[in-house]
Amino acid sequence: MIALGLHSFFFDSFNIFDSILVLIGCIDTVIKLILLSSPQDSSLSTANSGSLSGVLSAVRAFRLLRIFKLATTWKKFKDLLLTVWKTLKDISTFTIFISLFVFIYALIGMEIFSYQCKKTSDDKIDMVNGKSPLNNFDTFYEALLTIFVLLTGDQWTAIMLDYYRAVSQPLALVFFVTFMIFGQYMLLNLFLAILL
Helix, strand or coil: CCCCHHHHCCCCHHHHHHHHHHHHHHHHHHHHHHHHHHHHHHHHHHHHHHHHHHHHHHHHHHHHHHHHHHHHHHHHHHHHHHHHHHHHHHHHHHHHHHHHHHHHHHHHHHHCCCCCCCCCCCCCCCCCCCCCCCCHHHCHHHHHHHHHHHCCCCCCCHHHHHHHHHCHHHHHHHHHHHHHHHHHHHHHHHHHHHCC
């Protein structure tokens, strides 16, 4: 403000944005000091300051939006943002298609593998004393999470091995290998091709 002067400083919209965020940060600090130094019940004041402080501190995360100011000076970043914006239309229809694919495979996984795999702490299959593995198909929500983990390729062979040992081996192999071929290698690469 001193270098630019008030008029020039507030002429830039990002400076106004930063000023509002700094003001909210100052209000957050004042509220913390008032609530923590008040002679009321300390547990109540700590709970109030924690919840209010969390909200005001979360607002400061909006400072990350300043990175878009780089788009005005950095030509390659601006071109990248424009390319992403133009491909959003193509990605939106493809996102529906990939969501349908994930939904179908989650339902198929529930039909085949639901409550079929229980493991003990020493990684042995035990349907009586064991617990379901972290990635399982027992509920629809867990099936969707497992399919998402498989789609990212994160230790998909360990998940396949669990169900390979627990249920019919050819069925587990067909399910997981077809999912990896169609899901990860074809759909995910097609998604990246559309994006780029």
